[in-house]
Amino acid sequence: MSAPFLSIARIAKSYAGTKAVDEVSLDIAEGEFVTFLGPSGSGKSTTLYIIAGFVEPSAGEVLLGGRSLLAVPPHQRGIGMVFQRYTLFPHLSVAENIAFPLRVRRRPRAEIADKVDEMLRLVRLEGMRGRRPGQLSGGQQQRVALARALAYDPRILLMDEPLSALDKKLREEIQGEIRRVHVETGVTVLYVTHDQEEALRLSDRIALFNHGRIEQVGDGRDLYERPASAFVAGFIGNSNFLPVRVVAAAGRHAVVSCPDGFELRGVRVAARPAGAEPTLMLRPERLWLAPGGAGEGIAGTVVDAAFLGDCIAYRVRTGWAQDLAVRTPLAALGGAPAGVGQEVRVCCEGRHAFLFAAL
Amino acid sequence: MPAPGAIAVREAQGTGLAGARPARGARGRGEGFAPAVPALALLLCCFALPVLALLLRSLLDPRPGLENYAALLATGTYYRVLANTFLVAGTVTAVTVLLGLPLAWFLAVAPAFWARLVFGIVVLSMWTNLLARTYAWMVLLQSTGVINRALIALGLVSAPLPLIDNLTGVTIGMVYIMLPFMVLSLRMPLAALDRETFRAAALCGASRWQAFWRVFLPLLMPGLASGALMIFVMALGYYITPSLLGGTSNMMLAELIAQLVQSLLQWGVAGAAAFVLLAITLSLYAVQVRLFGVRGAAGG
Numbered sequence: 214m215s216a217p218f219l220s221i222a223r224i225a226k227s228y229a230g231t232k233a234v235d236e237v238s239l240d241i242a243e244g245e246f247v248t249f250l251g252p253s254g255s256g257k258s259t260t261l262y263i264i265a266g267f268v269e270p271s272a273g274e275v276l277l278g279g280r281s282l283l284a285v286p287p288h289q290r291g292i293g294m295v296f297q298r299y300t301l302f303p304h305l306s307v308a309e310n311i312a313f314p315l316r317v318r319r320r321p322r323a324e325i326a327d328k329v330d331e332m333l334r335l336v337r338l339e340g341m342r343g344r345r346p347g348q349l350s351g352g353q354q355q356r357v358a359l360a361r362a363l364a365y366d367p368r369i370l371l372m373d374e375p376l377s378a379l380d381k382k383l384r385e386e387i388q389g390e391i392r393r394v395h396v397e398t399g400v401t402v403l404y405v406t407h408d409q410e411e412a413l414r415l416s417d418r419i420a421l422f423n424h425g426r427i428e429q430v431g432d433g434r435d436l437y438e439r440p441a442s443a444f445v446a447g448f449i450g451n452s453n454f455l456p457v458r459v460v461a462a463a464g465r466h467a468v469v470s471c472p473d474g475f476e477l478r479g480v481r482v483a484a485r486p487a488g489a490e491p492t493l494m495l496r497p498e499r500l501w502l503a504p505g506g507a508g509e510g511i512a513g514t515v516v517d518a519a520f521l522g523d524c525i526a527y528r529v530r531t532g533w534a535q536d537l538a539v540r541t542p543l544a545a546l547g548g549a550p551a552g553v554g555q556e557v558r559v560c561c562e563g564r565h566a567f568l569f570a571a572l
Numbered sequence: 573m574p575a576p577g578a579i580a581v582r583e584a585q586g587t588g589l590a591g592a593r594p595a596r597g598a599r600g601r602g603e604g605f606a607p608a609v610p611a612l613a614l615l616l617c618c619f620a621l622p623v624l625a626l627l628l629r630s631l632l633d634p635r636p637g638l639e640n641y642a643a644l645l646a647t648g649t650y651y652r653v654l655a656n657t658f659l660v661a662g663t664v665t666a667v668t669v670l671l672g673l674p675l676a677w678f679l680a681v682a683p684a685f686w687a688r689l690v691f692g693i694v695v696l697s698m699w700t701n702l703l704a705r706t707y708a709w710m711v712l713l714q715s716t717g718v719i720n721r722a723l724i725a726l727g728l729v730s731a732p733l734p735l736i737d738n739l740t741g742v743t744i745g746m747v748y749i750m751l752p753f754m755v756l757s758l759r760m761p762l763a764a765l766d767r768e769t770f771r772a773a774a775l776c777g778a779s780r781w782q783a784f785w786r787v788f789l790p791l792l793m794p795g796l797a798s799g800a801l802m803i804f805v806m807a808l809g810y811y812i813t814p815s816l817l818g819g820t821s822n823m824m825l826a827e828l829i830a831q832l833v834q835s836l837l838q839w840g841v842a843g844a845a846a847f848v849l850l851a852i853t854l855s856l857y858a859v860q861v862r863l864f865g866v867r868g869a870a871g872g
Contacts, residue, residue, distance in 0.1 A: 267771055287774040300772035304790045314776035317786070358772075365777060 216279050218243035218401060219264075219369060224273030226259055233259045234270065235425035241403070246395050248404045250412040251422030252448070257405045260422075261371050264403065266290055277368060293362030293400075294371040297378070299354045301346035307357050308333070308342040314365040332360035335394060352383045356390060363398060372404045376411065388414055409449050413437075421445055441484040443569045446494045453500075453537045455493040459570055467568050469493055472533040475511050479563030482570065491570030497538040499565040501545065502527065505556025513537065515555045525550050529559055623850065630843030640844040650828070650845070657825040657849075660739065660814065661807035664746040665800050671747065672754030673796070679755065680762040691755075698752040706816050709745045710736065713817065737819035745817040746810060750803045757799030761792050794863075801860040805853050825849050 217240035226234040234256040241247050249257035262268040264275055266287035275282045282290060301310050311332050315325045333339045336356040346354055355375050362370055372391075376384045392415060395402055406412055412419050413433040421428045421436060421444075429441040433449075440446035443454065457469040460476060467480050469491070480493065503510055516536065517528040525546065527539040537559055541550070551557055630640050644650050675694070679687045697705070712718050715732035723729045735741055765788075773783040789796075811826035818824070823831075825845065832842035 265771070265775060287771070288777050288779055290775070291777075292775055294772065294775045296768050296772060298766060298768050300766065300768045302769065302773070302787055302791075304793075313773075313778075313786070317776060317778045317782045361772075361776065 216276075217241060218245075218278065219403075220274075220276040221260070221264070222274045222276065224260065224263055224270040224275065226256075226263065226268060226270050232425045234263070236273070237422075237425070237427055239420055239427065239430065241401065243401055244399045246402045246404065246415060246417045248406060248412040248416035248419045249422055250406060250409060250419050250448070252407060255422035256425035257420075257422040258373055259425075261373055261403060261405050264369070265292060265294055265371055291365070291367055292369050292371060293365070293367030294373070295355060295358045295362050295375040297374040299346065299351065299358070299378075301354055301357055301361070303346050305345075306342065307338065307344050307346070307349070310346070310357055311360045311364050314361060318365065328364055332364050335363070335397065336360045336390065350383075351379050352387055355379070355387060359391070359394065363394070363400065367400065370400045370402045372402065374406055377406075377408075384411070391415060413449075421448060423448075439481075439484075440494070440567060443483070443492055443494065446483075446567060446569070451497050451538060451540075453495040453497065455495065455535065455537075457491050457493040457568070459491050459568070466563075467570070469566075469568055471511055471531075472535075473511060473531060475509075477561065477563050477566055480566045480568045481564060482568045491568060494567040494569065495537070495561055496565065497526070497540040498524075498542070500537070500539040500559050500561050501541060502529070502539060502551050503558040503560050505558060508558055510558030510560040511537070512556070512558055515551050515553050515557055518550060518553055520550075527551065529557060531559075626843045627847055630840055630847050633840035633843070640840040641848075643841055644844045644848070653823050653825055653828045654848075656822045657808055660742055660746070660810075660818075660822070660824055661804050663739065663743050664750060664807045665804040667743060667747045668750045668754045668803050669796065669800050672751055672758065672799070673792075675751070676755045676758035676762055679759070680765075694752050694755050697748070702749065703812060705749065706745055706813050709741070709748070709817055713741050713744065736817055739818070739822055741817035741819075742814050742822065742824075745813045746807060749813065750807065753803055753806070754799045757802065758792065758795050761795030765791060797863055798860060801856060801863075805856050805860075808853060808856075809849060 219241040221237060221239045221241075223236045223238050224234055225232065225236055233254075237256065237260055239247070249260060251257045259268055263270045264282065266282070266285070270283070277290075302313065305313065308329050311329045312325050315328055320328075329342070330339075333342055336359055338353060338356055338360070341349065341353065341357075346357070349357065358375070375391075376387055379387065388411060391402075391404075394400075395415075404412075404415060416433070418430060418432055419436055420430045423444050429436055429445045431439075436445055436449045440449065446452050447454070455471055457471055459467055460470050461468040462482065465482050467482050468476060468478050469480050470476050471493070477493070502515075505512065511531055513529040513531045515527055516530045517526075519526045524540045524542045527541065528536045529539055530536055539559060631638070633640070675690075679691050679694075682690070710717075713735040714720070715734070715736075717735070719735065720729075720732035723733065724731075735744070769791075770783055770787065773787045778786060809826055810824065811830065814822075814824040815827050815830075818827075826849070829842050829845050829849075832838045832845065
């Protein structure tokens with residue numbers, strides 16, 4: 214394989230003894246859309262700011278096209294960035310904001326005019342060119358910021374939670390815009406968010422950050438269906454975590470026993486153990502309810518049943534007083550839904566269950 | 573004497589703030605007149621009426637007509653004094669801006685402790701009696717003063733520098749007085765600046781120099797312009813500092829007026845001179861309001 218386009222190699226950053234970024238390494242291909250996902254304080258923004266040049270790493274290296282970025286000051290890195298806050302220049306019009314990076318590069322006037330028109334078309338704000346940022350909505354401002362960041366054909370586009378200040382509906386609309394712009398321009402994007410849905414919707418690959426480290430890198434399905442750790446499983450999607458006992462284990466599969474004695478076979482074992490206590494992860498949508506009584510499954514009582522439109526969300530209390538979340542799509546519902554107080558068995562296939570245990 | 577000093581400062585602050593206000597008031601908020609009546613009455617009795625009396629005197633004393641203005645405008649001294657007034661006010665404003673902007677910037681970015689300490693010193697200097705401060709400068713600046721003696725002792729100069737009774741002395745003394753006003757009027761606009769905006773400018777390819785000229789300065793312009801105009805206008809009418817630290821050769825308009833009244837007893841001509849100064853001040857103030865209004869409408 215040839216050298217990666219962007220290579221983040223063992224970068225670290227400590228603040229007053231706390232490791233904000235702890236030996237993060239990641240290779241990114243040209244044109245890829247990679248999202249840094251994680252809770253706040255997980256080091257994802259710091260990593261992005263190291264690439265931008267606003268934070269100096271205590272160790273490690275960042276290579277772009279095989280050459281170190283770290284010695285280059287931010288204004289010469291040729292990187293585009295859209296920030297979390299609105300950072301348009303308030304004294305300049307939309308068109309002047311987009312022209313700014315070209316003006317400071319002293320590009321010819323005609324080229325600037327062409328590029329501004331092209332960028333305004335790209336973000337579909339042709340009618341707004343004379344407006345001041347203060348006269349635009351938050352969503353429009355971030356689209357102008359996107360146009361400004363792309364106007365000088367940057368080698369990488371960094372986006373630091375650009376949609377976090379917008380409401381949900383607008384956010385989804387601009388996510389669509391960002392996807393389209395990525396496809397149209399083919400620019401390499403590094404995107405930071407704490408919103409898993411946004412990450413799943415936008416990215417080719419997701420790097421999930423936790424405590425300054427990357428827990429797992431992969432596409433959305435990898436992270437969802439093959440979580441490397443309990444943290445990944447808990448962060449992406451909804452999960453039930455059951456304390457279990459490992460009865461038998463062979464290779465990447467195991468047989469586990471739930472606290473009430475129910476044994477589940479063919480359980481997959483995660484790549485990295487969670488800790489000392491074996492934990493079983495069950496996705497709510499991989500569970501289904503069977504009538505109570507003898508048979509397979511974990512016995513329990515329905516304590517809540519909420520109709521959510523496309524599915525019914527149950528809470529089932531087990532014999533060891535843990536509430537399990539179960540989601541049944543309407544299409545999979547045979548007959549009337551289970552009512553509150555009903556005795557049920559929570560069923561699952563072993564291959565959809567995940568064991569986090571040190572074996 | 574802390575008490576009289578404090579009062580003097582409050583008056584000074586009052587005029588300073590009044591310079592920045594009316595732009596907003598001008599947008600017209602009709603209701604709530606009553607609370608302002610005592611102050612308005614005071615202004616009417618102690619400012620508007622005397623000004624009117626002065627105007628009438630300049631037109632009527634000793635005979636009705638424009639002869640006071642004609643006399644004023646016919647003398648070369650008057651033009652020299654007027655030119656010097658503008659020179660002093662302009663120099664003071666320029667130096668204050670050049671010193672005040674970095675100082676205000678320091679206050680905005682320095683660690684909290686240092687920012688508070690330096691701001692405290694700036695404000696404290698404002699709370700000290702104007703006359704006391706000016707006399708202190710006389711002691712410091714004269715040819716046998718502390719500064720010259722230190723410079724000679726250090727071997728940096730052989731003869732005392734002419735620091736007083738000239739433009740240098742007036743500028744030093746007045747810049748020192750005006751500096752807090754500059755810092756105060758830049759405080760809000762500086763605090764409103766977002767660091768991320770400059771990071772964005774840097775990633776857009778702007779060097780520090782370009783970011784300063786193309787982003788930082790334009791964003792600060794409203795505050796800078798209003799502060800500078802306020803200082804310029806205040807400097808135009810200064811009396812004590814120029815008369816104590818300036819020489820007889822560079823008299824300012826306020827000094828000329830005092831001389832006309834006290835020594836020459838030409839009340840009519842003095843009134844005319846005062847009125848011309850007031851007219852200049854008002855027209856500059858109109859410029860300021862105009863600028864502020866336009867900027868306010870554009871930048872929000």
